[in-house]
Amino acid sequence: xxxxxxxxxxxxxxxxxxxxxxxxxxxxxxxxxxxxxxxxxxxxxxxxxxxxxxxxxxxxxxxxxxxxxxxxxxxxxxxxxxxxxxxxxxxxxxxxxxxxxxxxxxxxxxxxxxxxxxxxxxxxxxxxxxxxxxxxxxxxxxxxxxxxxxxxxxxxxxxxxxxxxxxxxxxxxxxxxxxxxxxxxxxxxxxxxxxxxxxxxxxxxxxxxxxxxxxxxxxxxxxxxxxxxxxxxxxxxxxxxxxxxxxxxxxxxxxxxxxxxxx
Amino acid sequence: xxxxxxxxxxxxxxxxxxxxxxxxxxxxxxxxxxxxxxxxxxxxxxxxxxxxxxxxxxxxxxxxxxxxxxxxxxxxxxxxxxxxxxxxxxxxxxxxxxxxxxxxxxxxxxxxxxxxxxxxxxxxxxxxxxxxxxxxxxxxxxxxxxxxxxxxxxxxxxxxxxxxxxxxxxxxxxxxxxxxxxxxxxxxxxxxxxxxxxxxxxxxxxxxxxxxxxxxxxxxxxxxxxxxxxxxxxxxxxxxxxxxxxxxxxxxxxx
Amino acid sequence: xxxxxxxxxxxxxxxxxxxxxxxxxxxxxxxxxxxxxxxxxxxxxxxxxxxxxxxxxxxxxxxxxxxxxxxxxxxxxxxxxxxxxxxxxxxxxxxxxxxxxxxxxxxxxxxxxxxxxxxxxxxxxxxxxxxxxxxxxxxxxxxxxxxxxxxxxxxxxxxxxxxxxxxxxxxxxxxxxxxxxxxxxxxxxxxxxxxxxxxxxxxxxxxxxxxxxxxxxxxxxxxxxxxxxxxxxxxxxxxxxxxxxxxxxxxxxxxxxxxxxxxxxxxxxxxxxxxxxxxxxx
Numbered sequence: 001x002x003x004x005x006x007x008x009x010x011x012x013x014x015x016x017x018x019x020x021x022x023x024x025x026x027x028x029x030x031x032x033x034x035x036x037x038x039x040x041x042x043x044x045x046x047x048x049x050x051x052x053x054x055x056x057x058x059x060x061x062x063x064x065x066x067x068x069x070x071x072x073x074x075x076x077x078x079x080x081x082x083x084x085x086x087x088x089x090x091x092x093x094x095x096x097x098x099x100x101x102x103x104x105x106x107x108x109x110x111x112x113x114x115x116x117x118x119x120x121x122x123x124x125x126x127x128x129x130x131x132x133x134x135x136x137x138x139x140x141x142x143x144x145x146x147x148x149x150x151x152x153x154x155x156x157x158x159x160x161x162x163x164x165x166x167x168x169x170x171x172x173x174x175x176x177x178x179x180x181x182x183x184x185x186x187x188x189x190x191x192x193x194x195x196x197x198x199x200x201x202x203x204x205x206x207x208x209x210x211x212x213x214x215x216x217x218x219x220x221x222x223x224x225x226x227x228x229x230x231x232x233x234x235x236x237x238x239x240x241x242x243x244x245x246x247x248x249x250x251x252x253x254x255x256x257x258x259x260x261x262x263x
Numbered sequence: 264x265x266x267x268x269x270x271x272x273x274x275x276x277x278x279x280x281x282x283x284x285x286x287x288x289x290x291x292x293x294x295x296x297x298x299x300x301x302x303x304x305x306x307x308x309x310x311x312x313x314x315x316x317x318x319x320x321x322x323x324x325x326x327x328x329x330x331x332x333x334x335x336x337x338x339x340x341x342x343x344x345x346x347x348x349x350x351x352x353x354x355x356x357x358x359x360x361x362x363x364x365x366x367x368x369x370x371x372x373x374x375x376x377x378x379x380x381x382x383x384x385x386x387x388x389x390x391x392x393x394x395x396x397x398x399x400x401x402x403x404x405x406x407x408x409x410x411x412x413x414x415x416x417x418x419x420x421x422x423x424x425x426x427x428x429x430x431x432x433x434x435x436x437x438x439x440x441x442x443x444x445x446x447x448x449x450x451x452x453x454x455x456x457x458x459x460x461x462x463x464x465x466x467x468x469x470x471x472x473x474x475x476x477x478x479x480x481x482x483x484x485x486x487x488x489x490x491x492x493x494x495x496x497x498x499x500x501x502x503x504x505x506x507x508x509x510x511x512x513x514x515x516x517x518x
Numbered sequence: 519x520x521x522x523x524x525x526x527x528x529x530x531x532x533x534x535x536x537x538x539x540x541x542x543x544x545x546x547x548x549x550x551x552x553x554x555x556x557x558x559x560x561x562x563x564x565x566x567x568x569x570x571x572x573x574x575x576x577x578x579x580x581x582x583x584x585x586x587x588x589x590x591x592x593x594x595x596x597x598x599x600x601x602x603x604x605x606x607x608x609x610x611x612x613x614x615x616x617x618x619x620x621x622x623x624x625x626x627x628x629x630x631x632x633x634x635x636x637x638x639x640x641x642x643x644x645x646x647x648x649x650x651x652x653x654x655x656x657x658x659x660x661x662x663x664x665x666x667x668x669x670x671x672x673x674x675x676x677x678x679x680x681x682x683x684x685x686x687x688x689x690x691x692x693x694x695x696x697x698x699x700x701x702x703x704x705x706x707x708x709x710x711x712x713x714x715x716x717x718x719x720x721x722x723x724x725x726x727x728x729x730x731x732x733x734x735x736x737x738x739x740x741x742x743x744x745x746x747x748x749x750x751x752x753x754x755x756x757x758x759x760x761x762x763x764x765x766x767x768x769x770x771x772x773x774x775x776x777x778x779x780x781x782x783x784x785x786x787x788x789x790x791x792x793x794x795x796x797x798x799x800x
Contacts, residue, residue: 178303247451
């Protein structure tokens with residue numbers, strides 16, 4: 001579905017992403033786990049040519065056979081949001097503060113589906129309802145919504161045209177664990193309904209372990225370990241993965257003494 | 264608890280807008296104990312922390328710290344009690360003045376309270392030796408003392424704010440989401456550091472977080488807060504008991 | 519993210535700015551010493567026999583309509599202009615910073631009163647206030663400086679107040695309160711470093727404007743009174759001889775332009791200098 005092939009991103013002095021290959025299968029939830037500065041966000045952004053100015057990616061990124069890195073900006077624009085969507089950590093920046101939620105949806109429909117612009121209000125409220133928000137929120141301004149609501153709205157916007165791939169970059173990091181959990185279970189439901197695949201970038205594997213099919217662990221611009229979720233989390237092979245797992249406390253029904261005794 | 268360190272009775276906080284942020288909460292915290300306070304954002308847990316430290320005025324109720332009601336004291340009268348309560352903030356980048364070097368930030372509390380300190384853990388023969396000792400206590404290189412905060416990573420910054428909080432050997436530290444803005448590896452390291460310091464310095468913690476897993480690792484007793492009130496209170500052993508509040512069960516199900 | 523790039527131009531520009539400023543200052547100093555100790559002309563002594571002369575060894579920039587040495591007058595005038603600008607700015611800076619810090623930190627009615635006064639001053643354009651005040655207090659240096667201070671303190675007070683208010687909301691100010699710092703300590707230790715950089719940069723940029731203001735006031739006869747040399751006044755004096763000796767207008771004009779330019783450079787440099795986070799971030 002989405003295939004990263006030997007992607008390298010470097011500045012004049014440093015290699016930030018070093019020949020990383022990653023393959024997201026149709027309909028799967030693929031997690032990319034790593035610390036800040038590991039290059040995971042750069043890798044995910046390279047697919048939409050969203051890298052910061054001065055950086056460019058070498059290698060190839062195929063979305064069902066289309067090479068994204070070779071595409072012209074105009075072709076890429078028509079593809080972004082329709083076949084491949086992004087959601088980001090900073091949900092507040094995803095919406096312009098002086099325009100209503102509905103206006104944002106209308107703009108997206110005007111960009112990708114101009115013929116059906118007349119149905120925009122209906123589609124907007126349907127999309128908002130699919131993420132568990134009231135359709136009437138369309139007339140609200142972003143600051144009138146809570147963080148969790150805004151992140152839901154940004155998911156609704158990202159999934160408006162049923163994309164094949166959704167790239168979610170730290171979408172739960174800025175939310176507390178309760179709202180984060182609700183957003184994740186919503187994403188999972190929508191994935192099962194629409195069949196889109198999700199590339200999920202996170203630093204905290206605890207959030208996603210119950211949803212993901214596969215996990216890739218990234219460190220210093222390289223993928224150090226990847227495989228099925230259970231294989232990686234239960235039988236980590238790489239030292240770094242072990243450290244990641246040991247660092248995050250999980251609730252277990254074991255008496256706490258036993259839990260603390262583990263290395 | 265016969266002689267608790269902190270005793271809060273029917274504390275309420277109403278904002279100027281009329282919204283009730285905290286609704287008659289009561290709890291006690293013993294010396295050297297760590298108490299967890301769990302809840303989602305907007306439940307009033309951070310407001311509670313600020314009220315306890317008298318950073319915000321309370322609307323009604325009593326806060327008894329070391330046997331003294333502190334809720335009505337003026338800033339001056341509060342000074343002897345301030346020495347014994349410290350706070351670690353969620354966002355270490357905001358909790359350090361970007362224009363001050365690390366050593367100057369670290370020495371802030373020391374300058375105010377050095378005369379009242381017992382020096383039971385930190386020997387502090389001179390200021391620079393004290394800074395070195397503090398940085399080593401939080402497992403940072405002493406060479407960082409001349410840096411500005413922006414030259415440090417998030418985890419390092421949080422270690423500095425922790426060092427600042429423990430520097431005057433307080434009785435209580437309120438930890439307001441100390442790990443929320445850090446990545447997983449730093450989170451784990453910070454929790455280990457906090458446990459370590461608690462043992463050495465005999466600190467009491469009020470650990471505020473939305474991360475039940477982290478709280479249950481640190482604290483033997485936990486309070487669950489929702490919309491300004493405590494809905495549940497339990498010890499670590501009883502966390503998975505059947506009679507837990509439904510909201511607690513929902514929190515548990517996340518992790 | 520971590521610092522990825524150090525932009526080479528930034529470092530270059532940085533050095534260039536400083537270099538130009540230092541070079542200009544050195545040149546001016548040299549000229550000043552040269553006129554004061556080598557040429558030793560009297561700036562106010564008139565000698566009509568040598569009026570409106572061109573450049574010569576004794577008079578490098580020639581003489582004016584009353585036979586006075588232009589370079590000497592230019593140098594002394596510069597000393598006046600820069601000196602009084604600095605004086606006026608320093609006073610405005612102190613008043614503005616102090617009032618802005620107190621107003622922003624204390625808040626409440628004190629803040630409201632301060633800001634209403636500031637709004638009152640802001641309602642009038644700089645130039646008009648200065649002209650009216652000079653008119654009321656009588657033309658001369660003291661009234662000009664008073665007028666400049668009254669006009670300029672407002673902008674500093676407002677900038678300082680805004681910074682103090684935003685920074686006071688940061689967690690580190692809460693930490694300072696927890697650590698028992700007195701308000702005076704919080705202001706001087708935690709807030710002054712934030713404010714100082716900003717205000718100094720602002721002041722150095724304002725210096726150019728104030729120099730222009732003093733010169734233009736003198737030009738229209740409200741500032742420095744003859745025969746004291748001052749650039750604006752020199753421009754005014756040489757107006758009638760524009761066709762005979764255009765260089766008389768050119769020199770003080772050029773001096774003003776050069777000084778304002780180099781002061782602005784200095785301002786740019788200061789802005790970079792006080793920016794703790796110099797590196798460009800991605």
